[in-house]
Amino acid sequence: EAGVTQSPTHLIKTRGQQVTLRCSPISGHTSVYWYQQALGLGLQFLLWYDEGEERNRGNFPPRFSGRQFPNYSSELNVNALELEDSALYLCASSSQVRSEQYFGPGTRLTVT
Amino acid sequence: KNQVEQSPQSLIILEGKNCTLQCNYTVSPFSNLRWYKQDTGRGPVSLTIMTFSENTKSNGRYTATLDADTKQSSLHITASQLSDSASYICVVTTGAGSYQLTFGKGTKLSVIP
Numbered sequence: 001e002a003g004v005t006q007s008p009t010h011l012i013k014t015r016g017q018q019v020t021l022r023c024s025p026i027s028g029h030t031s032v033y034w035y036q037q038a039l040g041l042g043l044q045f046l047l048w049y050d051e052g053e054e055r056n057r058g059n060f061p062p063r064f065s066g067r068q069f070p071n072y073s074s075e076l077n078v079n080a081l082e083l084e085d086s087a088l089y090l091c092a093s094s095s096q097v098r099s100e101q102y103f104g105p106g107t108r109l110t111v112t
Numbered sequence: 113k114n115q116v117e118q119s120p121q122s123l124i125i126l127e128g129k130n131c132t133l134q135c136n137y138t139v140s141p142f143s144n145l146r147w148y149k150q151d152t153g154r155g156p157v158s159l160t161i162m163t164f165s166e167n168t169k170s171n172g173r174y175t176a177t178l179d180a181d182t183k184q185s186s187l188h189i190t191a192s193q194l195s196d197s198a199s200y201i202c203v204v205t206t207g208a209g210s211y212q213l214t215f216g217k218g219t220k221l222s223v224i225p
Contacts, residue, residue, distance in 0.1 A: 004155070035215075042116070042201070042217040043156075056212065090155050101213075103155030 002027065004093050004104035012110045013081050021076040021107045025093030031055075032074040033094075033101060034066060038087040046089075049074055078109075086111045114139040116204050116216035124222045129192055133219045135185040135202030143205040147176050147187045150199045150218065159187070159200075192223045 005024045013019050025032050034046040045058035049068035057064075063079040072093075078085055088108050092101040116137045125131050137145070144163045148156035160169040160176040162185070169176050173190045189196055199218040206212050 040217075042215040043203075043213075044215075045212055058212075088153070092155070100158060100161070103157070105155050106153070108153065 004091055004102055006089075006091050006104040006107050008107060009105070010108045010110075012112065014112055015081055015083060017081050018077065018079045019081060019109060021078075021089050021091075021109070022073065023076070023091030023093075023104060024073045025091075026095075026102055029093035029095050029102075030072055031094045031096065032068055032072065033092040034074070034076045035090040035092065036060075036087045037090060037106075038084070043090065047076065081111045083111050085109065114204070114206065114212075114214040116202055116214050118200075118202050118216035118219050120219060121217070122220040122222070124224060125192055127192060127194055127223050127225050130188065130190050131192060131221065133187045133189075133200050133202075133221070135187070135216055137183050137185070137202070137204045137214070137216075139183075139204040139206055139214050141206060142180065142183075145176075145178055145185050146203045146205070147174070147185075148201040148203060150201055152198070156201055189221075192221075194223050194225065197221060197223045 007022045031050040033048050035043040037043045048056045052068050066076040068074045088106045090106045092103045094101045119134045146161045147159045150156040162178045175188045178185045199220050201218040202216040204214050
């Protein structure tokens, strides 16, 4: 069974640009979670999607947004990139709310 | 404010030795506590999960304990191996409707020959 996949693996952008990160959950999983892990910091919860709806979002500005598609894959969009957005962005999926979350390998975003 | 504090920040041990990592939390209401292992540049992988009523859980050489009264957990690694070198993250889930996870910053463990 394939795990959670994310693309791209690495990304370099300049300040002010926009970026889209992609995540495919484990087959059968309907919930997708996005996290940001900046250097030296713990994972910070960004967004939670379930059955195509945004269920919760963390304490991040509106320029962080996303969506979940009918096939349960998800995108994370970040507009007007800032230097402090440089981080590892992790996606996780679960089969239902409150069940085990399985993480993908992450996308390393560097903003210069 | 929900918080998870881990100690030590980093740890270096010799291969074959045991070690214990600590996690203190102030998350409320409490639902469960997980320990994850994260290799550098990779996503975390779950080691154990404990609910309020469980005070110990083992996964091979990894044993986690939970004291819900003092809001403390520990992860004990027995007979460490070089492959245990990673960050170990304590994660506490709230039992509230919003269902959020609060992550510790992790303990970076280095196992040396």
